[in-house]
Amino acid sequence: MINKTVNNVTEACAGVESGMTLMLGGFGLCGIPECAIGELQRLGVDQLTCISNNAGVDDFGLGLLLQTRQIKTMIASYVGENAEFERQMLSGELEVHLIPQGTLAQRCQAAQSGIPAFYTPAGYGTEVGQGKEAREFNGKMHLLEHAFQADFSFVKAWKGDTAGNLIFKGTARNFNPNMCGAAKITVAEVEELVPVGQLDPNQIHIPGIFVQRIFHGTDYQKRIEQRTVRTKEHGA
Amino acid sequence: MINKTVNNVTEACAGVESGMTLMLGGFGLCGIPECAIGELQRLGVDQLTCISNNAGVDDFGLGLLLQTRQIKTMIASYVGENAEFERQMLSGELEVHLIPQGTLAQRCQAAQSGIPAFYTPAGYGTEVGQGKEAREFNGKMHLLEHAFQADFSFVKAWKGDTAGNLIFKGTARNFNPNMCGAAKITVAEVEELVPVGQLDPNQIHIPGIFVQRIFHGTDYQKRIEQRTVRTKEHGA
Amino acid sequence: MALNKFQIAQRIAQEVKDGYYVNLGIGIPTLVANFVREDISVEFQSENGILGMGPFPWEGEEDADLINAGKQTITALPGAAFFDSALSFSMIRGQHVDLTILGAMEVSQNGDIANWKIPGKMVKGMGGAMDLVASADRIIVAMTHTNKAGDSKLLSACTLPLTGVGCVKKIVTDLAVLEVRDNAFHLLERAPGVSVKEIQEATEGALIIPDEVPEMLK
Amino acid sequence: MALNKFQIAQRIAQEVKDGYYVNLGIGIPTLVANFVREDISVEFQSENGILGMGPFPWEGEEDADLINAGKQTITALPGAAFFDSALSFSMIRGQHVDLTILGAMEVSQNGDIANWKIPGKMVKGMGGAMDLVASADRIIVAMTHTNKAGDSKLLSACTLPLTGVGCVKKIVTDLAVLEVRDNAFHLLERAPGVSVKEIQEATEGALIIPDEVPEMLK
Numbered sequence: 001m002i003n004k005t006v007n008n009v010t011e012a013c014a015g016v017e018s019g020m021t022l023m024l025g026g027f028g029l030c031g032i033p034e035c036a037i038g039e040l041q042r043l044g045v046d047q048l049t050c051i052s053n054n055a056g057v058d059d060f061g062l063g064l065l066l067q068t069r070q071i072k073t074m075i076a077s078y079v080g081e082n083a084e085f086e087r088q089m090l091s092g093e094l095e096v097h098l099i100p101q102g103t104l105a106q107r108c109q110a111a112q113s114g115i116p117a118f119y120t121p122a123g124y125g126t127e128v129g130q131g132k133e134a135r136e137f138n139g140k141m142h143l144l145e146h147a148f149q150a151d152f153s154f155v156k157a158w159k160g161d162t163a164g165n166l167i168f169k170g171t172a173r174n175f176n177p178n179m180c181g182a183a184k185i186t187v188a189e190v191e192e193l194v195p196v197g198q199l200d201p202n203q204i205h206i207p208g209i210f211v212q213r214i215f216h217g218t219d220y221q222k223r224i225e226q227r228t229v230r231t232k233e234h235g236a
Numbered sequence: 237m238i239n240k241t242v243n244n245v246t247e248a249c250a251g252v253e254s255g256m257t258l259m260l261g262g263f264g265l266c267g268i269p270e271c272a273i274g275e276l277q278r279l280g281v282d283q284l285t286c287i288s289n290n291a292g293v294d295d296f297g298l299g300l301l302l303q304t305r306q307i308k309t310m311i312a313s314y315v316g317e318n319a320e321f322e323r324q325m326l327s328g329e330l331e332v333h334l335i336p337q338g339t340l341a342q343r344c345q346a347a348q349s350g351i352p353a354f355y356t357p358a359g360y361g362t363e364v365g366q367g368k369e370a371r372e373f374n375g376k377m378h379l380l381e382h383a384f385q386a387d388f389s390f391v392k393a394w395k396g397d398t399a400g401n402l403i404f405k406g407t408a409r410n411f412n413p414n415m416c417g418a419a420k421i422t423v424a425e426v427e428e429l430v431p432v433g434q435l436d437p438n439q440i441h442i443p444g445i446f447v448q449r450i451f452h453g454t455d456y457q458k459r460i461e462q463r464t465v466r467t468k469e470h471g472a
Numbered sequence: 473m474a475l476n477k478f479q480i481a482q483r484i485a486q487e488v489k490d491g492y493y494v495n496l497g498i499g500i501p502t503l504v505a506n507f508v509r510e511d512i513s514v515e516f517q518s519e520n521g522i523l524g525m526g527p528f529p530w531e532g533e534e535d536a537d538l539i540n541a542g543k544q545t546i547t548a549l550p551g552a553a554f555f556d557s558a559l560s561f562s563m564i565r566g567q568h569v570d571l572t573i574l575g576a577m578e579v580s581q582n583g584d585i586a587n588w589k590i591p592g593k594m595v596k597g598m599g600g601a602m603d604l605v606a607s608a609d610r611i612i613v614a615m616t617h618t619n620k621a622g623d624s625k626l627l628s629a630c631t632l633p634l635t636g637v638g639c640v641k642k643i644v645t646d647l648a649v650l651e652v653r654d655n656a657f658h659l660l661e662r663a664p665g666v667s668v669k670e671i672q673e674a675t676e677g678a679l680i681i682p683d684e685v686p687e688m689l690k
Numbered sequence: 691m692a693l694n695k696f697q698i699a700q701r702i703a704q705e706v707k708d709g710y711y712v713n714l715g716i717g718i719p720t721l722v723a724n725f726v727r728e729d730i731s732v733e734f735q736s737e738n739g740i741l742g743m744g745p746f747p748w749e750g751e752e753d754a755d756l757i758n759a760g761k762q763t764i765t766a767l768p769g770a771a772f773f774d775s776a777l778s779f780s781m782i783r784g785q786h787v788d789l790t791i792l793g794a795m796e797v798s799q800n801g802d803i804a805n806w807k808i809p810g811k812m813v814k815g816m817g818g819a820m821d822l823v824a825s826a827d828r829i830i831v832a833m834t835h836t837n838k839a840g841d842s843k844l845l846s847a848c849t850l851p852l853t854g855v856g857c858v859k860k861i862v863t864d865l866a867v868l869e870v871r872d873n874a875f876h877l878l879e880r881a882p883g884v885s886v887k888e889i890q891e892a893t894e895g896a897l898i899i900p901d902e903v904p905e906m907l908k
Binding site: 263264265312313315317325326332336337338340344345356358359360361362364394404405406407408409410411412458459463464468 | 736815
Binding site for chain 1: 349350352354356373374378405438
C-alpha cells in the first residue's frame, strides 16, 4: 500500500501559504481538525479563505484564526455561535459568504467527484440565488452551483491507517468525508493511526486515495458547545 | 424505529406493473437482487424499462427477463456477456441506451439526492453527447446529465435491520447503495435480517430512510462469471 | 389564552404521523419530540448526520462526538445511523424526510418564509434551513404570532431576506393554527380562549376566517 | 520481433511509478499488474468498487462477492477498501486515479480513441471507459498495432464511434511505443528487432520518426 503517513502536524501542514483557500471539516466544534487549526495559528499564514460549515466559537476552532485575523474570507452556512465573527463581519473586516448547508456539502462532494456544477433547489428566490443561473426541472426552479476549488482540505477522523483509509465516529463525521479529495491536498488527522490490514475494508468511510497526508493527532479537547442532559430525577 | 419488513418477495414486489421503470443493483452477477428478479419473472410484468449496469447472462440475472421478453428498454453501461441481449438489440426487438458507467452511477445518486441535473466530462465528443447540452467548465467540455426517474429500485445487501438500514459486502456493494431512494419505492433484499440495535450505527452504508421495504432473501446462487484462481504450483 | 412554547410544540406533535421521518429545527420545534404519541413510529433526523436521534444523554454520559444540529449532546436510539453531510442533505433534498418543522421570523400569505437574517444586525446564517424549505413537501412553521415589538409575523409580504419562496403550508402559533394557500392565511383553529378578533388583529396578511373556528384539541 | 501480450504489459509496467493509483482495463492491461516493480508502492483500483486489489484467489477461496471490473474473482490486499459505484467514479472523474491503462480498437493522431462499439456488429457498451478517458490525466493505450485483417489501428482519424476525444497521450503496441501530440504519433521506441519501416507501414496516421529510435528496454 502507498504510505501516507507524516510524522506530525508540522509536516502535515507543509506548503500552506498566506492567501490560500482551505477546507476544514467539522460541524460546530464536533469533528473539527483541532491539531491543524492550532498549527495554522502557529504558522501565522493569513489572508486565508476558509470553507467550513461554522466558524468555531470565540476561543476555539476557527475562532482562534479569527482572533489573530488570519481569515480574510469565510464561506460557511451558520456562524451564530461566534461574537467576534459577527463583529468582524458587520464591521466589514471579514468577507463572508453564507451558503445553504446542503449546497455547501454538495459543492465539496462535487469537487471530490469531478462534477464541476450541479443544480439544487436550495436558495432559489432568495439572495443566495442572486447572479446565479436558475433553471426549471420537473416544474421546480433550481440554481446552478459550482464545485469548490481549494488548496488544502483539513479533516479529522476517528481511526485511520497508513494507507490513508479513514473511519469517522458518530456525528463527528459530518463534512469531513465530503472534503476528502476536494482540495489539491487533503490532510487527515486521526485519533488512532493503525497499520494497514487492521481496518475492515468493508467499513472504511473514505478510501486512502482521497487523502495525501495522515498523522496521529494528539491533545484533543473535543469541547462540547451545548451540554444537554437528562437527570435521573426528571427521567426522559 | 419505523419497521420496513415485509414477509416475502411477493409482498416486496407488490405494485410492480407492466410498463414501469425499474432500477436493479449489481455489477455483472455480483450483488444482484436475485429474489426480486425471480419474482418479476413469475409476475410476468412486461414492457419494462430496466436501469442496471449490466444485463445478466443468458440464463441468469436480467437475462431471465430477456428470455421471457419482459424488457422493452434497457439502460446499461456494459452488456457484453449476454448473447440473447445482443441478438434482441441488433434485431431491434430491444431498445437499448448505453451510457457511461460513472454517469449511470451519478444519475442514480442524483435521483437519490434531489439533484435534478449535473455536468460530467464523460462522453463529450462521442455519440453519448448527441443532443445533450455541452458546456465548458475550467477549460474542459462537459455534458449535462439528468437524474433518473424510476418507479421501483431493487437492491441486494448483505445485512439489514428491520428499520431498513443496510450493510453491503465486498464488491457486491457496487450500484446498490446508489439506487436506494433513487426510485419511488426501494425494495431491499438481504442475506441476513436482524432486529434494530444489532448493526453498529457507525457502519451502516445506507440508512433506512432510503428503503421502503426489506425482506430476508433466500436460495442465493451467487454465480461467478469468471472463476480465476492462482494454483499452489504456479504461485502468485 | 395564548399558548406557551410547550403547548405550541404539543399541538404540532399532532401533525406527526406514523412512519414519518421528521427534521426538527432549533427552538420550539425541538420540543415537539417530547409530545409525539408513543404508539406510533417516528424517526428524527438531524441534518448534521444522524437518523434515529434519541433523548439527551444521562448526566455524565455526554459524548462530544454525538450532537444534534443545535450542537446539543444527544443519544442514538437502537436502529440509528450516522452519515456524512452530503448524504444527510440527500435525504432532505431528495424528499425522503416527510416533515420539516422550523421556526420563522416572518411568513407571508403566499408561503414565503424569512428566518435567517436581519440586514445590518443579525447574521447567523441559514444553516440547513434553505435546503429544508426548498425541498420538503410538508413544512410546518412554529412561531409566535407577533414579535417582541408586537408586530405581526404573518404578513402580506415578508420584509426580511427570504429563506424560501412559496413553501410554507401550515403555521402553528401561540394563537392559532393556519393553513397557507391561495395567497392567504386560512384560520383552522384558535388557541383555547383566544378570540377570532385577537387573531385577526395580530395578523397583518390576508386572513380567511371560516364560519366556525374550533378551539385546538389537546 | 513483435511483442506478445505479456511483453506489451511488461513494457507498460515501466510507466507505473511509485505512489500511483492505477486503473487497468480488461485484456492486456490486466496483465500489467504482474510486471510492476516490487520495490515501489502501487494500488490498483477496479471501478466496480475496490482499491487495493490483490492477485487471483487460491483455488477454493473464490468469493462471488469479490470480483474486479472484468468479473474475475480477485482478492483484497491488507489496506484495501470497498466502495459504491458513485464513489468509485468520484475517484476517476475527480482525477484521483493517477494512471489509466486500457485497450483500443482505434486511436487517431489527435488522441481520439474508439474501443466500445462496431456499428451493426459489436455492442458490448462502454462500461467505465468513457469516464476514464474523459477524466484521466495519464492514459496509456495497450493494443496491437494492426487488427486481425492487418489494417492499422493508428489512424489519421478514427472510423469507429469514439470513446473519447483528444485524450490518449501514449500508446504501447506489439511494435512500438508512441507519444501522441501535435496531431501526430511520435515514435519513441521500437520492439526489439522491429524496423522503423515495419512500424511505418503499420501506421496509417501521421508518424513522426526521430533520427534515432531506440529499442525498448526490458
